[in-house]
Amino acid sequence: MAQLSLTRILRRSLVHRRARSVSALIAMTVSAGVATALLTLYADLDAKLHKEFRSFGANVVVTAPAGASSLPADALAQVQQAAGSDALTAEFGYAVATTDRGTSVVVAGTDFDAVKKLDSWWQVKAWPAATENDAALLGQRAAQFVGNEQAVTLTFAGKPITLHGAGRLSTGGDEDSRIYIPLTTFTCWTRIAPSVIELQVPGGAAKVEAALTRLRAVRGIDAQPVRQLVEGESRIVDKTHALMYGAVLLIALTVAVSVLATLSASVLERRRDFALMKALGGSQGQLVGLFLLEALLLALGGVVAGFCVGRWRPGRSARRTSIRLRCHECR
Amino acid sequence: MFFRLLMESFRRQRRRKLLAGIAILLGTTAVTAMLALATTIGDRIHKELAVYGANIVVYPKADLLDVKIGGVDVKPSTGGAYLYEKDLEKLKTIFWANNITGVSPELPLHIYTEATEGGAVDAAALGLWFHHALSSDGNSALVTGAAQLHPLWKISGHWPSESSVEQQSSDVVIGSALAQRGNWKIGDDIGTALPFTGTGIAPMVPHAYMLRVTGIVSGDSAIEGKFLMPLKAAQILANKPNSISRVDISARTKPEDAFARKDPDSLSAAQREIWYCRPYANSIAYQIREAIPGAQAEQVRRVEQSEGTVLERISGLMWLVSAAALLAAGFAVSAAMATAVLERRGEIGLMRSLGASKGSIALLFYTETGLLAVLAGSLGYLLGSVLAAWLGARIFSGDGTSAVLIPVLLPVVVAMALVVAITGSTPAIRTALGQDPSAILRADA
Numbered sequence: 006m007a008q009l010s011l012t013r014i015l016r017r018s019l020v021h022r023r024a025r026s027v028s029a030l031i032a033m034t035v036s037a038g039v040a041t042a043l044l045t046l047y048a049d050l051d052a053k054l055h056k057e058f059r060s061f062g063a064n065v066v067v068t069a070p071a072g073a074s075s076l077p078a079d080a081l082a083q084v085q086q087a088a089g090s091d092a093l094t095a096e097f098g099y100a101v102a103t104t105d106r107g108t109s110v111v112v113a114g115t116d117f118d119a120v121k122k123l124d125s126w127w128q129v130k131a132w133p134a135a136t137e138n139d140a141a142l143l144g145q146r147a148a149q150f151v152g153n154e155q156a157v158t159l160t161f162a163g164k165p166i167t168l169h170g171a172g173r174l175s176t177g178g179d180e181d182s183r184i185y186i187p188l189t190t191f192t193c194w195t196r197i198a199p200s201v202i203e204l205q206v207p208g209g210a211a212k213v214e215a216a217l218t219r220l221r222a223v224r225g226i227d228a229q230p231v232r233q234l235v236e237g238e239s240r241i242v243d244k245t246h247a248l249m250y251g252a253v254l255l256i257a258l259t260v261a262v263s264v265l266a267t268l269s270a271s272v273l274e275r276r277r278d279f280a281l282m283k284a285l286g287g288s289q290g291q292l293v294g295l296f297l298l299e300a301l302l303l304a305l306g307g308v309v310a311g312f313c314v315g316r317w318r319p320g321r322s323a324r325r326t327s328i329r330l331r332c333h334e335c336r
Numbered sequence: 337m338f339f340r341l342l343m344e345s346f347r348r349q350r351r352r353k354l355l356a357g358i359a360i361l362l363g364t365t366a367v368t369a370m371l372a373l374a375t376t377i378g379d380r381i382h383k384e385l386a387v388y389g390a391n392i393v394v395y396p397k398a399d400l401l402d403v404k405i406g407g408v409d410v411k412p413s414t415g416g417a418y419l420y421e422k423d424l425e426k427l428k429t430i431f432w433a434n435n436i437t438g439v440s441p442e443l444p445l446h447i448y449t450e451a452t453e454g455g456a457v458d459a460a461a462l463g464l465w466f467h468h469a470l471s472s473d474g475n476s477a478l479v480t481g482a483a484q485l486h487p488l489w490k491i492s493g494h495w496p497s498e499s500s501v502e503q504q505s506s507d508v509v510i511g512s513a514l515a516q517r518g519n520w521k522i523g524d525d526i527g528t529a530l531p532f533t534g535t536g537i538a539p540m541v542p543h544a545y546m547l548r549v550t551g552i553v554s555g556d557s558a559i560e561g562k563f564l565m566p567l568k569a570a571q572i573l574a575n576k577p578n579s580i581s582r583v584d585i586s587a588r589t590k591p592e593d594a595f596a597r598k599d600p601d602s603l604s605a606a607q608r609e610i611w612y613c614r615p616y617a618n619s620i621a622y623q624i625r626e627a628i629p630g631a632q633a634e635q636v637r638r639v640e641q642s643e644g645t646v647l648e649r650i651s652g653l654m655w656l657v658s659a660a661a662l663l664a665a666g667f668a669v670s671a672a673m674a675t676a677v678l679e680r681r682g683e684i685g686l687m688r689s690l691g692a693s694k695g696s697i698a699l700l701f702y703t704e705t706g707l708l709a710v711l712a713g714s715l716g717y718l719l720g721s722v723l724a725a726w727l728g729a730r731i732f733s734g735d736g737t738s739a740v741l742i743p744v745l746l747p748v749v750v751a752m753a754l755v756v757a758i759t760g761s762t763p764a765i766r767t768a769l770g771q772d773p774s775a776i777l778r779a780d781a
Binding site for chain 2: 032035036039042043046050053054057058060061062099101108109110111124125126127128146147150175176177178179181182229232233234236237240241244245247248249251252253255256258259260262263265266267269270273274
């Protein structure tokens with residue numbers, strides 16, 4: 006009987022003062038939503054930031070150890086295995102050749118598909134297809150020292166080769182003064198094996214350090230971190246993390262005040278109800294319990310709704326809409 | 337009478353005003369701190385990203401092709417083209433001069449000398465600026481140099497001073513690998529007047545020159561095997577007065593968008609003007625090309641493009657957090673205001689029964705709300721600014737805290753507090769005014 010009347014009182018008090026309940030529910034929902042969104046954001050902040058840092062390219066450079074001129078034949082596979090499957094790798098071989106104008110130029114052999122993924126900042130109008138064995142990307146400075154950009158003739162150790170110029174490359178770095186050609190063509194022509202593997206280990210300084218330890222166990226290679234990248238990444242990620250921590254704390258405090266104000270409003274409004282219940286024989290404990298239960302119900306409803314709102318991410322829904330749009334177009 | 341009521345209300349009902357006051361204070365503090373941080377985050381992250389080095393590089397247009405593999409000159413070019421050091425002053429005259437935060441010219445050369453225990457040492461050297469004051473007439477000087485653009489360089493000892501350069505001697509710092517190779521330490525004098533006996537290119541050093549080691553530098557493998565000396569000394573040694581072969585520039589830029597990639601010469605005059613007046617890396621490079629004769633300026637895409645993405649993400653994050661703070665603060669303030677009015681229904685009933693009009697009661701309550709919002713809002717602005725300065729100084733490497741006190745935010749924040757507080761208390765005031773005064777009074781008894 007007591008149980009029944011309690012639920013009844015609860016239902017009555019929630020339904021009867023609908024406007025009050027709804028506004029309290031909204032306040033709870035917004036508070037919970039903001040808190041959930043921020044905590045979700047905060048929880049995978051580091052992973053997200055590390056992902057952004059992938060655009061900086063290689064953070065480990067693997068070279069042949071002093072004394073050896075090139076890497077072992079299976080170096081790429083071994084490096085990939087040691088670094089993990091989510092690491093991006095690209096092999097490079099270098100030689101100094103002469104252009105048709107008689108200028109010395111660095112020619113680099115590489116795998117264009119791998120470089121495209123690793124070095125996203127390279128500005129290239131059209132990447133040569135993987136099947137094009139005679140394609141050459143001309144660095145924008147190197148291109149000025151080439152007579153015919155369509156048919157690029159290079160000479161290495163007396164052996165000439167003519168390549169089809171696929172376009173210009175601009176990066177603002179050393180790449181601008183080089184000519185890039187496919188690795189297979191490069192090795193056939195120069196008989197020089199790849200000497201550098203550029204490697205990007207995702208996930209920050211600790212992951213890079215761990216990968217380096219594994220790489221140092223591989224024989225016949227020398228792995229060095231690109232220190233400014235590794236250090237810069239952890240600096241920025243740490244600082245943004247600390248900043249977000251402060252922000253989340255501050256906002257959590259504001260949210261708490263909002264909840265406090267809402268609840269104290271609902272108590273104030275019903276002082277008379279409480280007085281009446283007490284006069285009818287309700288004990289202090291029962292009244293407190295009733296009020297707490299009511300607050301709990303409101304909070305629960307608010308938190309569930311707020312959690313759903315907070316978890317909803319614009320990015321995800323945008324993707325969904327775009328898929329739906331595409332489906333629509335197909336029809 | 338009105339003012340007396342107002343004064344007495346603030347004087348006697350301090351406890352009742354407390355919750356509303358705290359809510360406004362906390363809300364404005366959170367919003368001010370977040371907005372202050374969000375507006376300055378770009379500069380701060382740019383400073384942190386300085387580790388990656390320059391985002392614009394300038395070299396002579398007529399220069400020969402670099403033949404470099406892995407940072408090592410395979411075939412050092414002889415008789416290349418140079419820029420004039422004097423021309424760098426013109427960097428201070430370009431449209432976006434104030435966005436240039438670091439300038440580091442260099443002149444490479446070779447030094448032939450003898451190790452402490454004998455044996456020829458032939459090492460690369462770089463002439464650089466160290467704490468150089470770059471200014472053109474009338475403008476404030478930008479103190480800059482290589483160490484500023486390379487925060488990873490660690491020095492034991494101190495950087496050479498430019499005033500130490502004389503015709504026969506200069507201060508110098510040496511890379512840690514080179515220090516081991518020659519067995520040199522801080523305080524040593526290194527003479528460069530040895531006859532050249534090796535093979536290869538003839539020494540560039542025409543006469544006896546004394547290098548005093550003032551420090552040993554490490555932290556970057558590219559310079560650990562080199563001599564680093566003031567640019568003036570390098571120019572004397574290489575016999576190329578006023579020459580530099582390359583300049584690294586660090587500039588605050590706006591992340592590149594589709595418009596930034598346009599070729600300015602293909603745009604209409606009006607569009608070109610807009611392109612020119614936005615701090616894109618491309619437009620700053622364009623202005624540098626215009627200012628320095630014979631120079632080719634390029635954005636370093638690896639640094640610039642990636643910085644752009646990171647910067648965009650982090651500032652996006654900060655704006656998102658600011659919006660969340662705004663929302664939470666808005667709800668807190670309006671809930672607290674509603675409570676404050678609700679608590680005083682009795683007063684409203686009494687005033688109404690004594691003959692006060694609805695309008696004058698509403699005016700009294702709104703004035704109280706407004707006063708509270710302005711007072712707590714201003715205090716919250718101050719607290720928020722202090723908090724932002726404290727957070728900024730703690731999290732980011734030390735810089736001026738004054739930058740965080742943004743006066744524009746004061747009216748914005750106070751106006752927001754006012755609007756939110758008044759909107760928040762309106763429903764409660766309306767309900768209270770709508771009720772029958774006798775019912776309220778009876779209920780309150």
